[in-house]
Amino acid sequence: MPTLALTIRPAKLADVPAMHALIGQWAERKLMLPRPTSELYETVRDFVIAEAEPGGLVGCAALHIDTDKIAELKSLAVAEAAHGLGVGRRLVEWCGAEAARIGLERMFCLTYQVDFFTKLGFTKVDRSRLPEKVWGECVRCHRFLDCDETAMWTAV
Ligand SMILES: CC(C)(COP(=O)(O)OP(=O)(O)OC[C@H]1O[C@@H](n2cnc3c(N)ncnc32)[C@H](O)[C@@H]1OP(=O)(O)O)[C@@H](O)C(=O)NCCC(=O)NCCS
Numbered sequence: 001m002p003t004l005a006l007t008i009r010p011a012k013l014a015d016v017p018a019m020h021a022l023i024g025q026w027a028e029r030k031l032m033l034p035r036p037t038s039e040l041y042e043t044v045r046d047f048v049i050a051e052a053e054p055g056g057l058v059g060c061a062a063l064h065i066d067t068d069k070i071a072e073l074k075s076l077a078v079a080e081a082a083h084g085l086g087v088g089r090r091l092v093e094w095c096g097a098e099a100a101r102i103g104l105e106r107m108f109c110l111t112y113q114v115d116f117f118t119k120l121g122f123t124k125v126d127r128s129r130l131p132e133k134v135w136g137e138c139v140r141c142h143r144f145l146d147c148d149e150t151a152m153w154t155a156v
Contacts, residue, residue, distance in 0.1 A: 005050050008094045011047035011060065016040045018057040019047065022077045031112060033141075035075055047075070048094050050087045058082040061091040063098055063107065066097045066132040070153075071099050073109040092120050099156040108133070108153035122152040129153075 002042050011019065020037050027034035028067045040047070050059035059078040073095050078087045095141060099107050108130060111117055127134050130151060 003057075003088065006058075006087065007051045007053070008048060008130070009051065011018065011044050012136050012140070015047070015057060015060075016044060016048050019049065019060045019075075022057065022060060022079060023075055025080075026077050032052060032075065044065055048091060048098070050078070050082075050091055052087075054080065055082075059087040059091050059093065061095055062101065063095040064138045065102075065104070066136070067131075068103075070130075070132075071107050072133060073094075073107050080122050088116065089120060092117075094155070104156055106153050106155055108151060110147070110149040110151050111154060113156075114150050114152065117152045117154075122154045125151050125153045127151050131153045139145045 001075060019040055020035065023032060023035050026032045046062040046064050048061055049057055050064070052058045057079075059082065061076040062074040063071050064074050073092065074089060078091075093142065094127060096107060108125065109117060109122070109134075114124070138147065141147070
């Protein structure tokens with residue numbers, strides 16, 4: 001497998017336009033939810049980015065705390081040209097380490113990428129185990145009644 005000189009670091013406000021463009025590319029293909037720029041600025045402290053040398057921003061992910069025990073891994077996106085180089089894995093592992101550092105027990109995601117997350121140690125979980133997510137955010141989503149994403153979680 002080719003290697004990539006990668007830096008994984010917390011996002012800065014200056015990263016928002018590139019994060020918005022990257023997430024938007026996948027949202028257009030209906031693989032993830034779009035995130036308005038305003039939301040990215042408001043939640044920038046949740047985000048971590050992967051920066052390649054050379055190449056700039058090639059990936060991002062967010063860790064959003066839901067309760068004192070669990071956080072959601074959100075907005076995981078890797079640039080198509082960098083797929084299969086371990087960027088997604090590094091971002092998820094960084095979020096897992098950060099979740100453990102601050103004292104969380106688990107992280108979860110809602111995803112179409114079941115095989116990818118299974119490789120990273122996630123297992124499927126019934127949404128009824130994630131009431132804060134479902135009744136706090138999903139209920140406002142236009143796909144609430146016909147959501148076809150899979151809920152998965154892992155201990156951190
Ligand atoms: C899913 C995604 C984040 C994976 O990122 P990536 O950097 O290509 O993944 P990695 O290179 O870190 O892969 C880690 C492992 O998962 C495997 N993998 C990667 N994508 C996979 C997929 N779609 N299905 C199954 N396995 C996959 C890799 O082969 C690798 O396995 P290995 O460790 O045995 O070699 C990326 O394809 C992406 O951005 N997709 C579009 C947006 C999206 O769906 N985001 C998820 C929202 S929840």
